[in-house]
Amino acid sequence: MASYRDLLRTPGVGRIIAAQLTARFPNGMTSLAILLHIEHVTGSYGSAGLVLAATSVGQAISGPVTSRWMGLWGMRKVLTLTTVLCAIAITTLALVEMVLPAYMALGLIAGLTTPPIQSAARTIYPKLVNSRQLSPLYSLDASLQEIIWILAPVLITFVATQAGTVPALLLIAAILVGGGSWFILSPEVGRVRIPRSRRKLGRVLAKPPVLMATAVGFLLIGACSAVEAGVVAEFDEGGLEAGLILAVFGIGSLAGGLGMGHRPISPWSMARRLLIVTIGLATTMFALNAWWLGGSLIIAGIGIAPALAVIFAMTSASVKFSETAEAYGWIGTGQLIGAAAGSAVAGFLVDGVGHVGAYAAAFGFMFVGLIVSIVFVRAFPDLRHRDPSPIPDTEPVETIT
Template identity: 65%
Template sequence: MKSYLDLLRTRGVARIMSAQLLARFPNGMLSLAYLIHIEHIAHSYGAAGLVLAATSIGQAVAGPLTSRWMGAWGMRKVLILTISVCTVTIGTIALAPALPVPIYMVLGLISGLSTPPVQPAVRTIYPKMVNSTQLTPLFSLDASAQEVIWVAGPVITTFVATQISTVVAILVALVFLVGGGLWFVLSPEVGRVRIPRSRRALGAVLAKPPVLLATVTGFLLIGACSAIEAGVVSAFGEKSAESGIVLAIFSLGSLAGGLLLGHVPIGPWALARRIFIVFAGMALAAASVNVWWLAATLLIAGVGIAPALAVMFGIVSSSVRFSETAEAYGWVGTGQLIGAALGSAGAGFMIDRFAAPGAFWVAASLAFLGFVIPTIFRKAAPDLRGRDASPIPDTEPVQTQPS
């Protein structure tokens, strides 16, 4: 723990990590808030699902695109533009009188397209804030800390939406977006780092084996996690205390795993080993829907999640030029978003046919593939044991400027 405290004492690290977590907090709130809000208006979960699908498509398209724009226009300009557009569209969804579902779908698509690229931005900034030996632990700490989003976000949204109103629930998420986004944009570190303009075509970074490996594996890992969430809710009901407790333990397992394994050196087998922990826990979870069994097995599964994400961040960072880092992380994020959508959809289909255990079968299958792929293609993952995980320097000098 001392090393993590030392990291947080490093100039600007605690501030930039807190700001980006606050700015990204709506990621754990808006999907659920949209779901409840649109269902109340249209009286149809199918209609709400269409709006969520449109939002997810927008986010998936925006990931690599807006990340790349940061190299052309600068981080602050892109962040301010996306925050502004996203604020208007989310506010419209919350405050406009009842609209036809296709209009809500268009608004959802625009809000997804304008999702601020905070995560790619901060992943790009981190290597410029700490020395090479601190970078992997910092990625691990960040991956662990983001579990707060997925633990507290849905709880806040459910409480506000059911006890006050769905409009207020969306507006609370909007306050986090604007407040955290402005805090992040105004942080000195965002002004000091300039991403060089990438000279390669959009998507060319996917030709890098580590980036493609992280994108595909992230798709499978997050898809498995989404299927687990759907299965837990199906097993106990969306308003039951058991659902919240089990999912909180799942996230706390990830938090603990990230902190415990953050300093383990990243070798070619690191990603496969961490995802095997996830697979083992999810496979065991499929055996019973007893609340204590699920709590124990998903605690095991959670231990591998944040460490696996940290490995993905590390192998991507060490394998691309600094000018390509934001776009690379954008593609990784897009893979995770698609995985989340398809994992939830696949779980829903299996729940209709086989009840809650069907979702756990989907999750275990995706996690198994997530283990097999980095095992087969382990040579695509760089060996970072005793090696700097920072991005490859560009041939042109990277400028810094006063904030």
Template identity: 75%
Template sequence: MAGSGYKELLRVPGVGRIIAAQLTARFPNGMASLAILLHVQHATGSYGAAGLVLAASSIGQAVSGPVTSRWMGRWGMRPVLTLTLSICVLSFLGLAFFSFLPLAGYVVLGLIAGLSTPPIQSAARTIYPKLVNSSQLTPLFSLDASLQEIIWIVAPVVITIVSTQVGTVQGLLLVAAVLVGGGAWFILSPEVGRVRIPRSRRGFGAVVLKPPVMLATVTGFLLIGACAAVEVGVVKTFDHGGLEAGLVLAVFSVGSLVGGLASGRVPMGPWAMARRLTIVAVGLALTMLSLNVFWLGGTLLAAGIGIAPALAVLFAITSASVKFSETAEAFGWAGTGQLIGAAAGSAIAGFLIDSMHSPTGAYLAAACFAAVALIVSVVFVRHFPDLRGRDAAPMPDTEVVPLP
């Protein structure tokens, strides 16, 4: 999609505001893990303890995603977002100020922070179909998938500077402050008040059994698992996170940003996911040939070009395959798949690094995750909806109308 096309999209009332507000509200997602890691390690002197608290937070997020997303159809977006945001902020304040806590106390607060993570992403992607016409929805998903890379480029740098140069308590307070500011901006946006999610009539979890939603969840698990393995590999390659590590990971995200913006108008047929994952798989396979900074930068730039376009397909097939009342929960399940993938990718990459005594093990893990994602998208291609010539809007909810 040309730049002028994106300008036209952003002129639609409410689109620019919702995109900016949800990106700001989700900005802490790119800071929270590092802030918790650095603070708990500083407080306890143990990376193992910090990892335990992070694991509790990740488990909380994975469990709560579909649940809190579904709640929005029962009690409304604003009440659910306000409640979860308030609890999440309090948990980060607790982590910051309760320095006397034993490890179990930090674990409990980390779990609460994860469980109460506001379902901003699910809310935003549920609102999108109500803001734009049918021809603009797929490009909007592409724009969203691309711009979220800004979070992963900027947020880790910001929180690392604050936590290491100012203090880990200040790092956690920054996370809490951005949560409040960005969350309030999103919650108070007029579009959040105008869009009401109908209450789903199906049982909890039924939506994830739909083949396209299951494929979105599984491919998201594998794709984000590959990205997490890359992150571990790059940090290990460049001495636990030197300047080169930050630059290489930034290049990876820039590739994704560019790929997403360039693919906004490309039609999404059943083979769209496979084509985009091929770019990712080939690029990650090439990383294993050399640990030279320029080689890794180049291959990860190439692999990144397929990341945001693949995520855009994931968002589009999820939206197009469910009723509007099910969209929030469906996106919640997709998010849970990605969270579990991030944890699995990091763990497997670390295991292979130790067993192979080389960072190459992490790149092998990343390439395998991407290859399996590609295989899944090929084997189950008939379950990917053909969105060429049709919009990605969710199906309208219908109900029986009694006759007189």
């Protein structure tokens, strides 16, 4: 913990972490709020699912695109524009009754304009700390983001059930604007300029570490989404037990990230951390009660934030600074697709064989991730004695002869 205290004493670090967590807090609320609101308005979960799917498609497309735009037009311009447009889309979704295609169009716009806060923050981090502190900073970031997934769904469910779905969506818009403004106006955002990338969109995926980070992120988040579907299905669609067990899952991840954040990252670090997750998820299929399931998910959770920290660090160390935002955008898109795939596969298996099917799907996703991290271990960089900061961009220099 001493290393984290030193890290947070570094000028700007605490402010950026707090601001980006606040700005990203709606990420843990929006999907659930849209689902509840559209179901309330239309009386159909199928219609709500279509609107939510449109939103997810928009988010998947926007990740690498808006992240790349920050190198063209600057962080503040892109973040301000997307924040304003996203808040308008969510507010309109809340206040205006319309036909289903119009709701889907608004959901798509809300997804396309989701501010690339995560890509911006992780692009800024290497400019705030020295190379020795960068890996612990990524670990701290991966750990603290669990706060979003622990608290946000509980808060938005409480507001939606007690005050209504319209106030819930308006609350999201308010946090989006307030948290986004805090982050955008932070001095560090103004000081860091991302150079314009000279490569075509998507070329960064040709780098093996970025491709592996995207693939592993897809499988890891897919496993987490399948677990969530199984827990909700087992405990009466989101009862008290479901909320507590999912909170325990997040707490395990938070503890694991803080506990392993100081450890050097080797090519085998990803495999070791995914092994912990895989073992924990394997035991969920034999859970006899809520206590067993909670214990299994604590074990699984211990490896999640540390694995995400490896993803962030290996990406940073493998690309030029001008490519970092786009790379993180692709990783975010992979995780979004993984979340959708995990939920979909788990949903079909729940209908077919019950909640155990969802836990089996989660284990399957994670087992594949473990195999990938072992088979392609050479694609994972060795950062034990290496600066994990991005590769500096170089420009040709004119000389007089």
